[in-house]
Amino acid sequence: MLNISKNSVSEYVDLTKFKSCQEIFHKEYHKRFKSFLMVFTVIMIMILFLPWTQNITSSGNVTTLKPNQRPQTIQSQIPGRIEQWFVQEGDFVTAGDTILRISEVKSEYFDAQLAERTNVQLNAKSSSVDAYKNKINALNNQISALQRERTLKLEQAQNKLKQAYLKVKTDSIDLEALKIKAAIANTQFERTSSLQTEGLKAVKDVEDARNKLQEASAKLVSAENKFLVAKNEVINSQLDISTLQATYADKISKAQSDLYATQSSAYDTEVQVSKLETDLANYTKRNSLLYVTAPQDGYINKAIKSGIGETFKEGEQLVSIMPSNYELAVEMYVRPIDLPLIHVGEDVRVQFDGWPAIVFSGWPNVSYGTYGAKIIAIENFISNNGMYRVLLAPNKEDVEWPKDIRVGSGARTIALLDNVPIWFEIWRQINSFPPNFYQPEQATTK
Structure with a gap:
């Protein structure tokens, strides 16, 4: 019945005699909905007062903690001509191992004796x-x-x-x-x-x-x-x-x-x-110097100069090598407006590319697949990308970083700041205000 006509059926038929009508007309659905709305409102109000950790998210790359542990290229101090290769890409070499042999290209050094x-x-x-x-x-x-x-x-x-x-x-x-x-x-x-x-x-x-x-x-x-x-x-x-x-x-x-x-x-x-x-x-x-040797233990990544008989100048890159012993770190970049908000020694959560994670940026304790890190250095001069570089080291008190991470892989970082209620964070985000500026309780030593 579409109830399109102005004539009401109830004037001619007693609907209460029917079982289906008895099931429908005698239930008070609005009371349950009101109860649901009340409970939902209370829960939402409670959620608004839950603590929320302000944070600064950024992207970065996996690097090494010390400069001598990062990928490097091997150069020759003298110009020469490639005569013989002793390694191939992917080989492991120790410090002092011969990588290639070169010969002189300057006439004043042609005499072998x-x-x-x-x-x-x-x-x-x-x-x-x-x-x-x-x-x-x-x-x-x-x-x-x-x-x-x-x-x-x-x-x-x-x-x-x-x-x-x-x-x-x-x-x-x-x-x-x-x-x-x-x-x-x-x-x-x-x-x-x-x-x-x-x-x-x-x-x-x-x-x-x-x-x-x-x-x-x-x-x-x-x-x-x-x-x-x-x-x-x-x-x-x-x-x-x-x-x-x-x-x-x-x-x-x-x-x-x-x-x-x-x-x-x-x-x-x-x-x-x-x-x-x-x-x-x-x-x-x-x-x-006619024999180019490995400066430290590592793996041959790429032969930049290849072939036999190819000549090169002094200082040109010949081979790329990755050290075998290194301590992982992460470099992230922060905007200049966020730079005063971070300090050396603060906690940062890191998510690595290729490692599944469930991230709640405001609740780091319930996040899954993130690893702890601490800020150890903040660059004093702006980088070419218009942001400041921040170096992170593993937090020894947290879960150990995965061993299969490779230098150069991507990472997402969450720098943890002050704890505020959720309603305050929503209000800050709506008004596009920066996170709270605060100083850590313990000053870091230089």
């Missing part, structure tokens, strides 16, 4: 240094000998000069004595001549006096000559001393000049030896 030839040159130059040192010792000995000889010669010449001075003094005394004798002889001759004139002395006496006077005069002349010879010997002795000093000064100066020239040559040779030693060390080290 370059280090040996440089060593021969080094030995020859070292012998030259020893020869120069021996020559320096010989010149020092020669200078010492000349100095000793000069000292002895000067002592000898000074002794001779003293003897000449003494001889001059002796001759001068003899000369004075002979002068006195000559004067006496002259006086006696004149007196004898006067007496002979007066007849008191014989002619023979005069002749004897004249003879004595002549002898005294001759001795006086001889003494004067001898005195002059002695003075000449003094002058000669002084000249000999000056000559000795000049001669030995010249000899010693020449020996010292040879010594300084030899020392200069020795220093130059030592410089050449030092340069050859440096070259030899460089050549030896360069020979060792």
Whole structure:
């Protein structure tokens, strides 16, 4: 019955006699609905007062805690040409294992015996240094000998000069004595001549006096000559001393000049030896660089340069390697507006790609498939994507992270902030307010 007509059926038929009508008309459905609404309203009000953990969600990647544990590339310090590969992608290598062998591409290093030839040159130059040192010792000995000889010669010449001075003094005394004798002889001759004139002395006496006077005069002349010879010997002795000093000064100066020239040559040779030693060390080290080795234990990820005969420059990437021993971490990026809300040491929940999870962001305790982490570092400078990088480490007090996680896989992070009622969080979300700013109770140590 559609009850379209204005005529009511109940005026003609008693519907209460029918069983179906008795089941329908005598039940009060509105009372149950009201009860349902009351219970639902009470439950919703109670839910609004439940605690809700404010959070900042972000996406990130799995990385390593230490820089030396992250994937790296191996470069060659010298340019070269690939000659032989010793590994393939996926191989495990230990530190020091040879990965590939290269050859030189610069013409100045083509000589295979370059280090040996440089060593021969080094030995020859070292012998030259020893020869120069021996020559320096010989010149020092020669200078010492000349100095000793000069000292002895000067002592000898000074002794001779003293003897000449003494001889001059002796001759001068003899000369004075002979002068006195000559004067006496002259006086006696004149007196004898006067007496002979007066007849008191014989002619023979005069002749004897004249003879004595002549002898005294001759001795006086001889003494004067001898005195002059002695003075000449003094002058000669002084000249000999000056000559000795000049001669030995010249000899010693020449020996010292040879010594300084030899020392200069020795220093130059030592410089050449030092340069050859440096070259030899460089050549030896360069020979060792012809074999590219693994810097640490790890797995060969990818051969960036491949084939045989391919050339490359110094510093070019050759092989990518992943260290085998590492500590996992997660890097997430937060907006600049959320940066003041996070602090070092706060708890973060992490969901890894490929690991099933049921996440209630506001109720971390009931979430399933998330793992605990703590903030250990916050970047002080903005990244290229316009956000700040935050590094997370596993929370040792929580469930251990899965061992099969690989570096580079994706992760979703939930940074846990302050606890507020649900009604407050709904009101904040409706008004687009930021989460509550607060400081942790315990300040972290820098």
